[in-house]
Each structure stands twice: as C-alpha cells, then as structure tokens.
Amino acid sequence: MQKEESLMDDDKGLCITGIEELDIQLGGGIPTGSTVLVVGSSGSGKTTLCMQYLINGAKKGERGVFFTITEPLFKLTKNMEGFDFYDKKLIESGMVNLIDLRIISERLGLDTEKYTVEDASALLDILRDIAEELNVKRLIIDSITALCYRLQTPEMIRDFIFKLGSSLAAMKCTTLLTSEVPPREFKYSQYGIEEFISDGIFFLGDVERKGDLIRTFQLVKMRGANHSRVKSAMSISSKNGIELAPLLKSS
Amino acid sequence: MANVLIDGLKERISNAIKMNQSIGVVLPGNNYSDLTQAIFERIHSSPEEAWVYVTVTKPYENLTRQFQYLSTDKNIKFIDCISRAAGISKEGTNVIYIESPTMLEKLGLEIMNNFKDLDPNADKFLVIDSLSNLIIYNDPVIVTEFFYHLINKTRARDIHTISLAIEEEGMSQHINRLIYLNDKILKVRDSFI
Numbered sequence: 008m009q010k011e012e013s014l015m016d017d018d019k020g021l022c023i024t025g026i027e028e029l030d031i032q033l034g035g036g037i038p039t040g041s042t043v044l045v046v047g048s049s050g051s052g053k054t055t056l057c058m059q060y061l062i063n064g065a066k067k068g069e070r071g072v073f074f075t076i077t078e079p080l081f082k083l084t085k086n087m088e089g090f091d092f093y094d095k096k097l098i099e100s101g102m103v104n105l106i107d108l109r110i111i112s113e114r115l116g117l118d119t120e121k122y123t124v125e126d127a128s129a130l131l132d133i134l135r136d137i138a139e140e141l142n143v144k145r146l147i148i149d150s151i152t153a154l155c156y157r158l159q160t161p162e163m164i165r166d167f168i169f170k171l172g173s174s175l176a177a178m179k180c181t182t183l184l185t186s187e188v189p190p191r192e193f194k195y196s197q198y199g200i201e202e203f204i205s206d207g208i209f210f211l212g213d214v215e216r217k218g219d220l221i222r223t224f225q226l227v228k229m230r231g232a233n234h235s236r237v238k239s240a241m242s243i244s245s246k247n248g249i250e251l252a253p254l255l256k257s258s
Numbered sequence: 259m260a261n262v263l264i265d266g267l268k269e270r271i272s273n274a275i276k277m278n279q280s281i282g283v284v285l286p287g288n289n290y291s292d293l294t295q296a297i298f299e300r301i302h303s304s305p306e307e308a309w310v311y312v313t314v315t316k317p318y319e320n321l322t323r324q325f326q327y328l329s330t331d332k333n334i335k336f337i338d339c340i341s342r343a344a345g346i347s348k349e350g351t352n353v354i355y356i357e358s359p360t361m362l363e364k365l366g367l368e369i370m371n372n373f374k375d376l377d378p379n380a381d382k383f384l385v386i387d388s389l390s391n392l393i394i395y396n397d398p399v400i401v402t403e404f405f406y407h408l409i410n411k412t413r414a415r416d417i418h419t420i421s422l423a424i425e426e427e428g429m430s431q432h433i434n435r436l437i438y439l440n441d442k443i444l445k446v447r448d449s450f451i
Contacts, residue, residue, distance in 0.1 A: 217360045217396070240363030247371060252363040253407065257400040 022145070022181040025063025026056070028251035032226050032235040037207065040176035041230065042168070043183050044151070044201055047211030048190035052222060052243050054078070056211070057147040057183045059092050059248045064145045065102035066094070071145035072104040072137060076153040077187075080107050092248045104141060108154070122157045127167050135174045143180055151184035152197050161200050168204040195227070206230040211241065214254070224251055263289075267296035267446065271420065274442050275383065280409055280419040282389075282440035287424050289446050290315070297385060297420070298325045301334050308376035309334040309383045310369055314359050314391040315422075317341040319348040328352075333380070335372040339365060340391075359395035362404040369408070373417065384412055388422035389436050398432035405436050 021036030047053045061071040087093045097103045117126045155164045186196045195202035208227040213220045222241040239251040274281045318338040322329040336353040392401045423437045
C-alpha cells in the first residue's frame with residue numbers, strides 16, 4: 008500500500024474525520040484518543056456517520072474496527088454498499104474490520120441478556136485485545152446502548168465505558184459509540200451516564216419544516232477542542248455520504 | 259420579432275454577467291419562455307463555460323423536451339427541485355433531483371457539489387429559476403436567508419449568478435429585497451431592447 012500522509016495529524020494530535028464541515032466545526036478533527044458519543048434516534052444517520060469516519064481513516068492508512076451489536080454483519084454491509092465512500096477492498100484487506108459483538112459474547116460464554124461484573128471484564132479485555140492486536144486507530148461500537156442494556160447497574164456502565172475509553176486512549180485510538188435515544192427527546196443516552204464519561208457528543212436530530220423532516224447535526228461537546236456549537240443541516244446521499252451545511256435559522 | 263427579442267436578451271445577459279458577479283432579472287410572466295430560451299442558447303453556444311441551472315419552475319423533463327440539446331450538453335448540470343414533489347423523475351446524466359423545494363440547505367449543498375463535477379478551470383455560472391417560485395414553497399424570510407448565504411458563497415468562489423424573478427402586479431417586498439441583493443438588475447420588457 009502506498010504510504011500516504013496519515014489523516015491523523017500528529018503535530019496537532021487530531022483525528023480527521025474526513026467529513027469536511029465536521030472537521031471545520033471540530034477545529035481540525037477529533038482530539039486523538041477521545042471517546043465520542045454519537046447520539047440519535049432511529050434512522051438519524053449514526054451508523055452511516057461512523058462507517059464513513061472509519062472508511063475515511065482506512066483510506067489514509069489507519070486501521071479501524073466496527074463492533075456491531077444491533078445489526079447483523081450481512082445487513083450492515085448490504086446497507087453500506089449503496090454509498091460511494093464504501094470500499095469493499097478495505098474490508099478484504101483488513102484495514103476495516105467488521106465484528107459482530109454478539110458472536111464474541113457467545114464464544115466467551117457470556118449470558119446474552121445480562122452481564123455480570125466478570126462478564127463485563129472479560130468483554131472489556133477482548134475489546135482491548137482486538138484493538139491492540141489489530142493496531143486499530145479508529146473504533147466504533149454500534150450501539151453502546153445495546154451493550155449497556157446488558158450491564159446491570161449504572162456503576163457497571165460507568166466503569167465499563169471509563170475503562171474502555173482509557174485503554175483505547177492509551178493506544179491513541181479514537182472511538183465513536185452510538186447512543187440510541189427516542190425521537191424528538193433532548194437526551195443523550197438511555198441511561199444518563201454515557202455522556203458524562205465521553206469526551207465528545209455528536210447529536211443527530213431533525214427539525215420539521217412545512218411537514219418535511221430535515222436532518223440536523225450538532226456538536227454538543229468535545230473536550231480539548233475549540234469547537235463550534237452551531238446546529239447544521241445534515242444530508243446523507245449515496246454519492247457524497249454525510250454532508251453538513253448551516254441550518255437556516257428562520258425555520 | 260421573437261428572434262430579435264431572444265438575441266437581444268442573450269446579448270444583454272452576456273454583457274451583464276461579464277461586468278457583474280450577480281444579476282437579477284425581473285421579467286413579466288409572458289416573457290419567461292423567451293428569457294429561458296435566451297439563457298439556454300447562451301449555454302449551448304458556450305461549451306467552455308460551466309453552468310448549474312436550478313429549476314423550481316419547470317421540470318427537467320419539460321425543459322429537455324423543449325430544448326433537446328440540454329440533455330446531452332456537457333457544460334450544464336440541472337438541479338430539479340419540483341419534479342420529485344410532483345411525483346415525476348426522468349433520469350438523466352446531467353440532472354439531480356431535490357425531494358422538495360423546502361430543502362434549501364440540501365439545495366445549497368448540491369449547487370456547490372455540482373460545480374465540483376464541472377471543469378474547475380471554466381468560468382462558472384449559476385441560474386436560479388426562480389426566486390418567485392422558491393417563495394411559493396417557502397416562507398419569504400427563509401428564502402431571503404438562503405439567498406444571502408448563497409450569494410456570499412458564490413461570490414467567494416467566483417461563481418456568477420443569474421436570479422430570475424417573475425414580475426407581478428405589486429411585486430412583493432420580499433422579492434424586491436431579494437432581487438436587489440444582486441449587483442445588477444435587468445428588467446425585461448417586450449420592447450426593452
């Protein structure tokens with residue numbers, strides 16, 4: 008593979024998403040090693056944004072892994088194949104790794120419904136091991152909500168996300184965790200904990216204009232970045248993937 | 259007589275866009291066909307230029323049926339804002355459809371994206387057909403905000419804009435405000451040339 012300039016700007020310690028307007032809003036990119044919560048309701052574009060972030064990194068030489076809990080792998084790839092940014096060769100070459108976390112849980116002998124402290128610890132170890140072995144610089148968990156559902160207490164949730172974030176930060180791995188929330192509710196997670204542990208929050212919502220639903224994006228939080236808080240309109244197209252534009256205020 | 263009018267319109271527009279970044283054209287409804295013919299003939303005769311034509315007035319299918327060369331000309335891209343809302347969509351290599359004329363942010367994005375697909379070294383031109391029809395589908399205040407954003411973007415990227423406004427009796431203050439954002443206003447009359 009031709010050595011190209013990594014998207015990770017080492018001088019500034021930023022992980023460039025490759026989504027132009029998003030990188031501008033972030034002040035250049037996500038601070039390397041951060042854990043970002045990508046919040047939205049069903050169909051808001053969380054998975055697409057995460058995949059585009061992963062693929063953009065892979066195209067520039069940064070290996071990534073996508074852990075799915077909510078969607079079977081065959082469905083995930085089928086849905087992504089419609090996008091021009093999706094490159095099957097990156098999957099085949101191992102630059103992008105798609106892993107079904109439910110299968111891992113089964114192989115570890117974990118209860119599929121509720122994890123004990125030991126189960127959570129075992130899962131954490133395997134996630135860290137995979138990230139380390141593959142030398143991953145970008146990691147996605149889709150969704151952290153589904154994973155937290157299996158953790159029995161708020162303390163376990165807090166502990167899990169904190170330890171995961173810390174381990175991945177040490178590997179300079181920048182992580183996106185998708186968080187499912189009900190539509191039109193201004194909350195960042197189901198359990199009210201994830202957003203406090205995360206370094207950043209991307210909120211994907213929508214506004215209604217004359218009966219049409221316009222997708223929106225807002226950078227609520229990003230530790231260590233001089234970021235914009237402007238609400239943007241978000242477009243998802245097969246040709247260009249995710250694009251952001253200033254939301255007209257006279258809505 | 260019609261040819262004289264169309265040739266006159268072509269010349270007037272060509273001169274105006276040479277000297278001004280953005281022009282607003284105010285025209286009576288019965289001159290709409292003449293003006294669009296003049297613009298399309300100018301586009302067709304200038305393959306070295308790059309044009310993006312936003313239509314909120316007539317569907318792409320209708321335009322290309324009337325001016326058949328438009329569907330194959332390589333120097334123009336259409337953005338059709340009304341066909342999908344009306345349940346029509348004729349596929350074409352030089353057209354993209356916006357689901358609704360209310361999706362103004364999407365329209366702004368696609369305008370810029372389309373210029374990326376055209377020759378980057380060519381002189382760039384954008385036609386908004388028309389501001390009056392955008393106001394039919396949207397609140398005038400939001401169209402004004404959209405147009406401010408668009409004019410600033412096109413000025414920054416050296417894209418010449420031609421915005422059409424259909425003149426009605428007692429033209430609304432909103433259309434007036436919009437059209438006067440342009441550097442130059444042309445008022446079309448049957449006998450103006």
